[in-house]
Amino acid sequence: MKRTALAEKHEQLGARMVDFAGWYMPVQYSGIIEEHKAVRTAAGLFDLGHMGQVEVTGNDALAFLNYIGSNDISGLEPGAAIYSLMLNPNGGVIDDIIIYRHPSGVGYFVVINASNTDKDVAWLQEQAAKRDDLDVNVNHISESTGMIAIQGPNAAEIVSELSSVDLSDMAHFSMRETRIAGVECLAGRTGYTGEDGWEFYFPVDQSATVWDALMAAGQDHGLKPIGLGARDTLRLEARMPLYGNEMDDETNPYDAGLGWAVKLDRDDFIGRDALVAAREKGITRRTVGFKMVERGGVPRTHYEIQVDGKPVGHVTSGTASPTLGENIGLAIIDKEYAGAGKPLDIMIRGKAVKAEQVKMPFYKRGA
Amino acid sequence: MDIPKDYKFTKTHEWVKVDGDVVTIGISDFAQAELGDITYLELPAVGQSINKADPLGVIESVKAASDVYSPVSGEIVEENSNVIDAPELVNSSPYDDAWLVKIRISDPSQLEELMDSGEYSKLVAESGGH
Numbered sequence: 001m002k003r004t005a006l007a008e009k010h011e012q013l014g015a016r017m018v019d020f021a022g023w024y025m026p027v028q029y030s031g032i033i034e035e036h037k038a039v040r041t042a043a044g045l046f047d048l049g050h051m052g053q054v055e056v057t058g059n060d061a062l063a064f065l066n067y068i069g070s071n072d073i074s075g076l077e078p079g080a081a082i083y084s085l086m087l088n089p090n091g092g093v094i095d096d097i098i099i100y101r102h103p104s105g106v107g108y109f110v111v112i113n114a115s116n117t118d119k120d121v122a123w124l125q126e127q128a129a130k131r132d133d134l135d136v137n138v139n140h141i142s143e144s145t146g147m148i149a150i151q152g153p154n155a156a157e158i159v160s161e162l163s164s165v166d167l168s169d170m171a172h173f174s175m176r177e178t179r180i181a182g183v184e185c186l187a188g189r190t191g192y193t194g195e196d197g198w199e200f201y202f203p204v205d206q207s208a209t210v211w212d213a214l215m216a217a218g219q220d221h222g223l224k225p226i227g228l229g230a231r232d233t234l235r236l237e238a239r240m241p242l243y244g245n246e247m248d249d250e251t252n253p254y255d256a257g258l259g260w261a262v263k264l265d266r267d268d269f270i271g272r273d274a275l276v277a278a279r280e281k282g283i284t285r286r287t288v289g290f291k292m293v294e295r296g297g298v299p300r301t302h303y304e305i306q307v308d309g310k311p312v313g314h315v316t317s318g319t320a321s322p323t324l325g326e327n328i329g330l331a332i333i334d335k336e337y338a339g340a341g342k343p344l345d346i347m348i349r350g351k352a353v354k355a356e357q358v359k360m361p362f363y364k365r366g367a
Numbered sequence: 368m369d370i371p372k373d374y375k376f377t378k379t380h381e382w383v384k385v386d387g388d389v390v391t392i393g394i395s396d397f398a399q400a401e402l403g404d405i406t407y408l409e410l411p412a413v414g415q416s417i418n419k420a421d422p423l424g425v426i427e428s429v430k431a432a433s434d435v436y437s438p439v440s441g442e443i444v445e446e447n448s449n450v451i452d453a454p455e456l457v458n459s460s461p462y463d464d465a466w467l468v469k470i471r472i473s474d475p476s477q478l479e480e481l482m483d484s485g486e487y488s489k490l491v492a493e494s495g496g497h
Contacts, residue, residue, distance in 0.1 A: 016403075031458075032429045033404045229403065229430055297407055298427045320406035320429050327407075349409075349425065349432075 004049030005207035021115035035230035042222025043152030052117030057107035060134035078105035087271025146207035151197030181213030194238025239361035257287030296353030299329035376487035
């Protein structure tokens with residue numbers, strides 16, 4: 001198993017460590033519910049050293065990222081970020097990515113999923129080689145890049161104690177250069193929890209310095225270290241998709257509810273033809289949110305969904321929501337059964353358990 | 368890791384407390400810590416008979432669903448409705464408040480096949496517990 005630069009810190013903090021996509025990662029420290037609530041009410045710290053990063057530079061970096069991504073980055077100013085999808089020629093999703101335009105204006109910084117890093121980098125390098133008409137360099141920097149996120153209503157206060165420049169006026173989905181505890185960082189005002197916060201990127205050998213400084217500054221602000229367990233419940237409440245659950249190589253973005261990240265009205269990009277064809281044929285499935293209205297268990301990934309005894313889809317993600325105190329989930333179902341308020345039966349251990357579709361997201365900050 | 372001396376245990380981390388021909392069953396402190404926050408329990412109906420090693424119920428944590436196996440054969444004579452209403456009791460009080468069911472045993476010799484607290488301590492240590 002690969003270890004992040006902070007693996008020892010997690011062990012010292014008493015974390016339960018698991019194998020996640022080949023990485024030795026903390027799934028929980030004090031407990032998923034307690035950690036989840038800390039992020040919703042105070043702040044949480046996440047070691048994301050397993051996630052992948054790629055630098056894309058060259059005169060045609062923009063054209064290249066528009067070619068390999070579903071979203072249109074043409075209007076991206078220096079220091080701005082956008083969510084995009086890397087598609088295969090069939091329109092399936094290779095990965096979901098965040099593209100930051102470097103605050104200096106030179107090049108782009110792309111963050112990819114840990115579970116997909118090797119696949120993504122190989123794909124990007126292959127496409128860059130094929131497009132020899134483009135002046136572009138794809139530089140894989142995961143191994144030299146550390147990543148830590150701080151999330152929650154108290155994140156801004158904690159960060160203000162350590163940052164060399166003011167980050168409080170940053171827009172959501174923007175990036176700024178700063179120093180945290182003296183370490184040069186790229187700070188993205190992004191995250192995967194539905195809360196305010198930052199994701200910091202820095203030289204991997206500085207990971208402990210950044211972690212320790214944030215932990216110390218957060219001590220009086222309720223900051224707790226957060227494992228992958230709560231990361232998943234937090235993102236699900238905020239209806240943020242997870243690669244491998246809500247989307248995969250076989251699912252097109254429309255079925256996955258990610259059509260908003262596809263801009264067809266522009267030059268060719270990989271997967272465009274397949275998506276145009278899919279739209280002409282008609283989208284037949286929809287990703288919906290639901291909550292259980294009957295006792296019978298927690299909905300889990302791949303559980304079948306029925307309506308009137310007929311299979312209509314499956315659960316893509318489900319959990320016991322710590323914020324709502326209800327069992328919730330996302331599902332991909334045949335479109336004709338989709339709609340807030342409409343019923344679904346979730347098949348849990350062979351029994352149909354009643355659920356009702358609800359408006360998304362399950363949780364919205366400040367609500 | 369708490370392991371009471373007067374309880375017996377299974378390899379699958381259930382505990383058994385013997386009181387005549389009726390035994391009380393729950394899951395160990397180690398098991399609840401491994402599962403994490405417990406949010407849902409499914410237990411068999413009173414009156415149902417069950418065989419040793421058959422699934423006795425389901426415990427769901429935030430993370431996953433796990434089976435609980437019956438350490439003995441017999442008939443379910445009581446279930447703990449408190450723990451069904453408040454599954455988090457399994458985390459806070461695995462050996463007392465969060466007993467799951469009582470079973471009238473049909474074959475007392477099965478009790479001899481269970482581990483005592485010393486043997487179970489060793490198993491937990493080998494599984495990475497303390």
